[in-house]
Amino acid sequence: MFFLPRQTLTAGEVLAVWRKNPLVTHRDELKRRTEAKKKTQPQTPIPRRLAPAIRRLEATFHFQANDDFRRRELVYGRRAAALFYFRGIADEDQIERAIIRPISLIKDGGRTHDPLRDQRLTALDIVVLETMEAVENALVDGHPVLLIDRLRRAYAFNLDDYPVRNIDKPTNENVLKGPQEGFTERLETNIALLRRYVRSPDLIVRRREIGQKNRTGIVVAYIQSLANPHLVADIESRLDAIEALEYDWVKSVEQLIEERPYSLLPSMLTTERPDRAMAHLMEGHVVILQDNLPYAFIAPATYWNVFHASEDHYQRLPYAWFIRSIRTIAFFLTLLTPGLYIAATNYHVEMIPLDLLMSISGSREVVPFPAVLEVFLMELSFELIREASVRIPSQIGPTIGIVGALILGQAAVQAGLVSPILVIVVAITGLASFTQPDLSLNLALRIGRFAFLVASALLGFLGLSLLLAVTLAYAVSFKSFGVGYYAPWAPYTPSSQDVFLRRPAPEETTLPQALLLRTKTRLDASGFFALFGRLSRRRAEKRTQAEGAGRSGRVGR
Amino acid sequence: MKPGLSEAALHRPNPSSNEQIGLRELLAMSFFLLGLKGTDTTPEFWITFGGNAAWMSALAGFAYVLPFLWLTARLLSAAGDRGIWALAEDVLGGGGVRLVFGLWLILFLLATVLNVRAYALLLEVMFFSKTPGVFLYGLFLIVAGYVAAKGIETVGRLASLLLPYALLGYVALFVGIFDVLDYREIYPLLGTGEKAFTGPLTHLALYVDLLYLALVADRYVGGARTYWRGVVLGGGLGALSIAALLFVYIAAFGYPAVNGLVYPFQQLTRLAHFGWYINHVEAIFLAIWAIAAVVHFAIYLYFDLWLLQVLLGAGAFQRLTIPLIGLLFVAGLYPYRSFTSQYAYRDAKLILLTAVVFPSLILIGVLYYRKARRGSGRGRRRV
Numbered sequence: 001m002f003f004l005p006r007q008t009l010t011a012g013e014v015l016a017v018w019r020k021n022p023l024v025t026h027r028d029e030l031k032r033r034t035e036a037k038k039k040t041q042p043q044t045p046i047p048r049r050l051a052p053a054i055r056r057l058e059a060t061f062h063f064q065a066n067d068d069f070r071r072r073e074l075v076y077g078r079r080a081a082a083l084f085y086f087r088g089i090a091d092e093d094q095i096e097r098a099i100i101r102p103i104s105l106i107k108d109g110g111r112t113h114d115p116l117r118d119q120r121l122t123a124l125d126i127v128v129l130e131t132m133e134a135v136e137n138a139l140v141d142g143h144p145v146l147l148i149d150r151l152r153r154a155y156a157f158n159l160d161d162y163p164v165r166n167i168d169k170p171t172n173e174n175v176l177k178g179p180q181e182g183f184t185e186r187l188e189t190n191i192a193l194l195r196r197y198v199r200s201p202d203l204i205v206r207r208r209e210i211g212q213k214n215r216t217g218i219v220v221a222y223i224q225s226l227a228n229p230h231l232v233a234d235i236e237s238r239l240d241a242i243e244a245l246e247y248d249w250v251k252s253v254e255q256l257i258e259e260r261p262y263s264l265l266p267s268m269l270t271t272e273r274p275d276r277a278m279a280h281l282m283e284g285h286v287v288i289l290q291d292n293l294p295y296a297f298i299a300p301a302t303y304w305n306v307f308h309a310s311e312d313h314y315q316r317l318p319y320a321w322f323i324r325s326i327r328t329i330a331f332f333l334t335l336l337t338p339g340l341y342i343a344a345t346n347y348h349v350e351m352i353p354l355d356l357l358m359s360i361s362g363s364r365e366v367v368p369f370p371a372v373l374e375v376f377l378m379e380l381s382f383e384l385i386r387e388a389s390v391r392i393p394s395q396i397g398p399t400i401g402i403v404g405a406l407i408l409g410q411a412a413v414q415a416g417l418v419s420p421i422l423v424i425v426v427a428i429t430g431l432a433s434f435t436q437p438d439l440s441l442n443l444a445l446r447i448g449r450f451a452f453l454v455a456s457a458l459l460g461f462l463g464l465s466l467l468l469a470v471t472l473a474y475a476v477s478f479k480s481f482g483v484g485y486y487a488p489w490a491p492y493t494p495s496s497q498d499v500f501l502r503r504p505a506p507e508e509t510t511l512p513q514a515l516l517l518r519t520k521t522r523l524d525a526s527g528f529f530a531l532f533g534r535l536s537r538r539r540a541e542k543r544t545q546a547e548g549a550g551r552s553g554r555v556g557r
Numbered sequence: 558m559k560p561g562l563s564e565a566a567l568h569r570p571n572p573s574s575n576e577q578i579g580l581r582e583l584l585a586m587s588f589f590l591l592g593l594k595g596t597d598t599t600p601e602f603w604i605t606f607g608g609n610a611a612w613m614s615a616l617a618g619f620a621y622v623l624p625f626l627w628l629t630a631r632l633l634s635a636a637g638d639r640g641i642w643a644l645a646e647d648v649l650g651g652g653g654v655r656l657v658f659g660l661w662l663i664l665f666l667l668a669t670v671l672n673v674r675a676y677a678l679l680l681e682v683m684f685f686s687k688t689p690g691v692f693l694y695g696l697f698l699i700v701a702g703y704v705a706a707k708g709i710e711t712v713g714r715l716a717s718l719l720l721p722y723a724l725l726g727y728v729a730l731f732v733g734i735f736d737v738l739d740y741r742e743i744y745p746l747l748g749t750g751e752k753a754f755t756g757p758l759t760h761l762a763l764y765v766d767l768l769y770l771a772l773v774a775d776r777y778v779g780g781a782r783t784y785w786r787g788v789v790l791g792g793g794l795g796a797l798s799i800a801a802l803l804f805v806y807i808a809a810f811g812y813p814a815v816n817g818l819v820y821p822f823q824q825l826t827r828l829a830h831f832g833w834y835i836n837h838v839e840a841i842f843l844a845i846w847a848i849a850a851v852v853h854f855a856i857y858l859y860f861d862l863w864l865l866q867v868l869l870g871a872g873a874f875q876r877l878t879i880p881l882i883g884l885l886f887v888a889g890l891y892p893y894r895s896f897t898s899q900y901a902y903r904d905a906k907l908i909l910l911t912a913v914v915f916p917s918l919i920l921i922g923v924l925y926y927r928k929a930r931r932g933s934g935r936g937r938r939r940v
Contacts, residue, residue: 347684348840459688459696462680465844466700469715469851473704476718477711484573490714491572492581514573 024259027241034244044132050080050149053132057084057147060136076103076115076148084135085144091161095144098123099157115146115155125158137215164189165294170272172439178314182272183294187217190274190289190296194221197278202226206236210243216250217291226284228516234481235286235299253290254297260478264447266440267480269301276310284517300481300515304499307331309437312502321501326435328500333432334445338375339456339464341425345371347460363419372457374418378426379453381408383446386430487514494520579778580787582713583770585720587791588798589852590766591619592723595799596822596846598675601900602763602907603803606756609812610748612803618757619796622764625915626788628922633774633781635925641771642867648924655868657917662864664910665769666885669857671903673697674889676850678899683823684843694889698882701854705862706878709776712855719848726845727798731805733829733838738808748812762910767792768918769860819896822846858882 023030047053054071061069061084072083081103085095102121115121116128127143129135135145135154142160167189170182183190191205202224209215218239222232238257242250250256258267268288271277277287277296285305288297298305307327312320344352345360352360367374385404392400412418429449436442448471455463478485488495496508509521578586594600600611607614629641636644646654677694685693704712747753757763767788777783806821809828818824823839830836862881866874893899 343840350837351840353834459685461840461844462684462847465847466696466851468844469848470700470703472718473707473711473715473855476714477707479573482571482573484714486714486718487573490582490718491710492579492717493572516571 030241030244080149089142091159094159123157127156129154175311179275187291193274212246219289221287264444269298284515300483306438306441330432330435337429339452343456343460366416578713581717583787584791585716588795591795592798593853595802607753608748610753612800615799629771630785640775702882704855705858762907
């Protein structure tokens with residue numbers, strides 16, 4: 001890669017670079033380059049005369065060719081002025097009401113005002129621009145820009161009107177109980193959603209833009225009184241590194257700032273639910289929003305973060321325990337069922353009860369393939385159906401069911417290509433995989449099960465367990481932004497123990513300290529002790545009263 | 558919410574990445590180091606010593622090692638939690654420490670080769686008769702080497718994650734074989750008599766693994782104190798599980814019949830059943846045992862790597878993994894003749910380890926305290 005520092009690397013170091021994201025490992029170097037570049041990059045000041053400014057803008061935006069690039073010439077006081085905007089992405093009604101009409105109604109002897117102080121310009125947000133580059137950026141952001149003759153400044157009005165989707169139900173993270181709204185593609189809307197959930201002055205929202213020609217808005221949000229400043233700085237420095245490279249199109253910021261791009265384990269949680277983003281903000285995580293992406297990325301993310309679903313906390317405790325238990329079982333079913341089937345039928349037949357063994361053998365009698373090939377083909381077919389069902393036009397969606405159930409299931413069994421028991425195995429695996437709330441974890445499990453299939457085909461239960469040991473060792477050594485993937489279990493750190501199961505809501509008071517938060521508990525400590533202090537005082541008073549009553553009773557008797 | 562921590566508190570070491578382990582991890586590692594010995598060919602030693610009282614021999618052996626653990630903990634405390642190497646260097650000098658720990662390393666490597674090979678042989682005999690033992694041996698080395706190369710942080714956390722499941726496995730096994738046990742088999746209670754208690758003295762190396770852990774005491778949160786508590790609790794749990802297993806072996810198979818069984822644990826798992834329908838579940842116990850074995854050998858390999866790194870003065874710890882595994886693999890290709898020779902090799906190794914490690918520890922202790930008495934020693938702290 002061109003941005004790697006030129007030095008002789010040993011084989012081990014090359015491997016380490018290959019395994020890790022160079023944007024993360026070389027971020028300091030990249031940041032230095034950005035700063036150096038910023039110093040040398042020329043900025044064009046706005047010309048004093050209007051004509052050259054107009055000429056430059058018209059050339060930049062291909063005025064003759066671009067039908068939606070508009071120019072309106074005006075007179076502001078005694079001076080000529082020009083208003084530029086893009087039709088369709090700027091609100092034309094507002095432009096007329098808040099800019100053109102007030103300017104054209106000026107009847108004060110031709111005195112030119114400062115638009116910032118001009119009471120008649122009713123636009124709420126006016127930004128002063130000093131350079132032509134800033135003017136160009138404002139225009140593509142949908143802001144109308146006013147240029148005035150003999151003024152070395154331009155004024156951008158925040159009147160953009162990009163077409164956006166309304167807030168809708170989340171498509172991938174459905175819940176039966178809980179909020180039913182998801183993020184949209186508009187960054188401002190997503191920030192507003194976050195602000196609605198986190199009504200705290202401590203919520204910090206820091207916005208930046210990445211890229212030169214085509215800029216992508218990125219927002220970093222965190223709770224000032226909670227989040228570890230080193231974590232925030234770490235994330236900011238990773239974003240600085242991307243900024244240095246001036247990506248024209250940031251498809252997904254997650255892939256640019258994660259440490260291990262080759263890892264199956266996700267190091268960030270992706271959610272389309274603002275309530276889930278809020279829940280993590282309130283536990284000291286950092287939320288990253290990206291323009292044109294209806295998701296929030298949450299860092300750091302531990303295994304438990306990706307394993308939990310939003311609904312776990314909206315449901316009452318016993319129901320939440322039940323749901324999580326089912327999901328835990330489903331986790332292992334997804335990962336291990338095909339491998340267990342192969343291990344049991346190929347290596348450890350003695351553990352299968354005799355009746356079941358006879359049934360399996362009978363059903364496999366006509367199948368010409370070895371069991372492992374049979375499983376592999378069926379799992380592959382299931383993946384094909386799943387992938388096709390995502391891409392298929394909705395009008396012909398039901399066809400997938402017919403193809404999957406009838407052709408691949410029934411017909412394959414009837415043709416003697418696969419055994420009926422295997423259809424059940426694959427169906428259980430597929431069904432179990434749908435219970436995982438996080439798409440990344442779901443995909444990791446789906447890929448991982450093929451590895452377990454191979455391991456069990458090679459060495460039965462021994463192969464499964466050896467691979468499981470390796471996987472677990474990798475998982476416990478994996479870190480997401482410096483936080484262990486199995487924290488707060490391994491390493492053990494204080495928390496509310498919201499892992500496999502959770503505690504009753506009133507007892508979930510300890511914040512996960514694996515993130516080295518500024519705060520230890522969700523409650524105001526003084527309030528907590530005051531409450532319990534009062535309770536114990538009341539209890540003590542009651543006891544004294546009871547004892548007093550008893551004593552007086554005895555005395556009375 | 559009320560800010561509860563100062564700015565300084567935010568700079569405390571990150572528990573996720575400070576490459577340190579705590580009591581939980583150390584306890585689990587001690588358990589996996591010792592407890593697993595009840596499930597391989599080691600019970601033969603205790604049964605030879607104690608007969609029906611083999612379970613008492615196992616506990617007695619652990620009791621004999623306790624003073625050495627205590628001495629080690631005291632020395633670690635005196636060394637200011639720098640690790641036993643640093644203290645030994647103070648009293649033996651650079652050359653002396655290299656000689657002593659070089660001997661330790663050779664014996665540790667010998668133990669690793671013989672033990673991993675014994676496990677591979679066990680798998681070959683009991684489960685994979687068509688698979689070459691050398692393949693299983695190499696596979697075990699690679700998997701354990703991978704875990705070891707991740708460092709003590711990973712090994713410890715993996716052990717702590719798996720400990721509850723390992724204990725659950727023991728409980729399940731005891732429940733599964735409950736109805737085949739005949740408790741009268743453990744009588745006479747004192748077995749072979751005094752030999753049951755004197756026998757383990759020559760084979761203290763059966764518990765020597767707990768001393769390995771002293772090598773990296775600087776990596777423990779809480780230093781010597783954590784070491785002492787970890788090895789006593791984890792080792793004690795391991796010794797108890799060995800004693801329980803030996804008790805069960807004798808009660809299930811009878812004495813002296815149990816003496817003729819090479820792999821009593823695996824034979825026991827074949828007897829385990831849960832009602833009429835769930836039986837022949839040895840494969841499930843094999844899976845649990847194999848994961849535990851990976852942790853066990855990962856700890857061995859970690860200390861082999863650690864000693865090698867320190868002795869060679871090598872920079873990166875991970876770079877030594879592949880050469881060491883290659884070396885161990887080649888060393889493990891020694892011709893296998895019989896179970897008797899295998900047993901004899903291991904017997905010799907245990908006596909050698911006992912003769913080298915424990916006296917060298919005493920030597921370090923004596924030299925340290927003599928130096929301390931002369932006023933040149935470091936301040937001692939209570940463990």
